[in-house]
Amino acid sequence: MGLQKYINFTSITPDELSTEAETEAAKQVSVRNWKIVTCGLAFRKYLQSKPDLSEHSVRSVMNAVKSFYFRISGSSKVNG
Secondary structure (H helix, E strand, O other), X not given: OHHHHHHHHHOOOHHHHHXXXXXXXXXXXXXXXXXXXXXXXXXXXXXXXXXXOOHHHHHHHHHHHHHXXXXXXXXXXXXX
């Protein structure tokens, strides 16, 4: 559910997201500059604008997306 919301928001496929994570990790891009982090701010605001989502639901969606991304990249830093 969370990952699907992100995919709909960004219009990228799970494969593209995986490739993005792997590429940024391979290039040793700082976690702060990863697209998931920079785009994540806009995504969070988008989720918060939805009246049917509680703050807990927003956090759950964000954690699901970050977990997928960081798992693919091989990073253990999920809350960064």
